[in-house]
Amino acid sequence: MFHFDYFRANHIEEVCSFLQQHGDKSRILAGGTDLMVQIHEKDPKWAQLEWVVDISALQKELRYVREEETEVHIGALSTHTDLETSPVIQEYFPLLSAACASVGSPQIRNMGTIGGSICNASPAADPLTPLIACDASIVLQGVDGRRTLLLSDFYLGKGQVDLQPGEFVVEFVVPKLPCKAVTRFEKLGRRKALAISRLNAAVVLKYNEQKQIEFARVVAGCIFTKPKRLTEMENLLVGKTISRELFEQAGKAVSEEMIRVTGYRWSTEYKQPALEGLMERALLTAAEMELE
Ligand SMILES: Cc1cc2nc3c(=O)[nH]c(=O)nc-3n(C[C@H](O)[C@H](O)[C@H](O)COP(=O)(O)OP(=O)(O)OC[C@H]3O[C@@H](n4cnc5c(N)ncnc54)[C@H](O)[C@@H]3O)c2cc1C
Numbered sequence: 001m002f003h004f005d006y007f008r009a010n011h012i013e014e015v016c017s018f019l020q021q022h023g024d025k026s027r028i029l030a031g032g033t034d035l036m037v038q039i040h041e042k043d044p045k046w047a048q049l050e051w052v053v054d055i056s057a058l059q060k061e062l063r064y065v066r067e068e069e070t071e072v073h074i075g076a077l078s079t080h081t082d083l084e085t086s087p088v089i090q091e092y093f094p095l096l097s098a099a100c101a102s103v104g105s106p107q108i109r110n111m112g113t114i115g116g117s118i119c120n121a122s123p124a125a126d127p128l129t130p131l132i133a134c135d136a137s138i139v140l141q142g143v144d145g146r147r148t149l150l151l152s153d154f155y156l157g158k159g160q161v162d163l164q165p166g167e168f169v170v171e172f173v174v175p176k177l178p179c180k181a182v183t184r185f186e187k188l189g190r191r192k193a194l195a196i197s198r199l200n201a202a203v204v205l206k207y208n209e210q211k212q213i214e215f216a217r218v219v220a221g222c223i224f225t226k227p228k229r230l231t232e233m234e235n236l237l238v239g240k241t242i243s244r245e246l247f248e249q250a251g252k253a254v255s256e257e258m259i260r261v262t263g264y265r266w267s268t269e270y271k272q273p274a275l276e277g278l279m280e281r282a283l284l285t286a287a288e289m290e291l292e
Contacts (some may be wrong), residue, residue, distance in 0.1 A: 074089075
């Protein structure tokens with residue numbers, strides 16, 4: 001295990017000034033379910049770490065789910081359990097609630113926070129996919145104030161996020177989905193319990209009484225280094241009538257996009273049919289159609 005010092009922050013301003021002062025040698029500690037495991041396993045990225053800045057005392061400031069007229073605000077210290085069980089999240093973003101419910105074990109869900117999940121910058125983070133599908137924004141606090149950016153822009157690449165010296169994440173803002181939109185989160189892991197996603201998918205659909213799709217948001221997790229909405233696929237769906245054939249076609253379109261972007265790899269033989277099946281399943285279940 002690497003050796004480092006510990007600082008427990010009592011105010012938001014204290015966090016920023018400490019991070020600013022110690023730069024790359026300091027790192028936020030929230031639930032510790034990623035950071036402490038990585039330090040324990042001597043991940044070389046933490047070899048130079050001198051300070052962990054524990055923000056877990058800032059519960060009052062950073063642990064909340066707050067509904068406003070057109071959006072929902074989620075504090076960075078909200079745990080997976082908070083988001084799984086929040087009536088507001090269940091009502092407006094059931095796909096996010098489902099993603100948080102699928103994380104690790106009850107102990108991990110009770111400790112792990114949404115801020116930590118996103119800042120760990122793993123493309124396999126389960127809450128990431130629904131947040132991208134919902135066009136969430138992220139709010140960063142720095143010594144000179146706050147800035148807000150789209151979550152998809154916060155990711156610079158695998159393991160890299162746009163955090164400037166002295167900055168940390170305080171909040172996520174998620175615009176409410178259109179009324180009567182249906183959603184689905186699907187995950188494929190190596191085994192049922194404690195499995196990090198190999199693939200996951202988040203879908204939001206809104207269709208009218210004639211079953212014609214009016215609104216579509218689709219994100220596939222774990223396949224690109226930078227999370228993004230699959231806008232080509234969304235365009236393919238909008239205006240069409242829901243059917244098995246359409247969703248099968250959509251699954252194939254996503255796997256074709258994956259191959260176009262990432263090339264044909266050793267894992268493609270497995271990933272291609274798995275992704276097609278997962279995406280098709282997410283669309284079918286979102287549209288309340290029976291699985292074959
Ligand atoms: C056994 C096990 C199973 C798991 N299973 C899953 C799973 O199924 N799905 C899944 O998605 N994840 C899984 N995880 C990963 C993990 O639980 C999540 O990523 C967790 O949400 C991280 O949150 P944390 O509060 O513990 O972060 P920490 O470990 O405290 O921090 C993680 C990283 O984010 C940074 N950070 C934390 N908060 C902030 C902030 N507010 N501002 C800036 N930087 C910050 C830290 O500096 C660190 O780099 C699993 C982990 C374990 C150990």
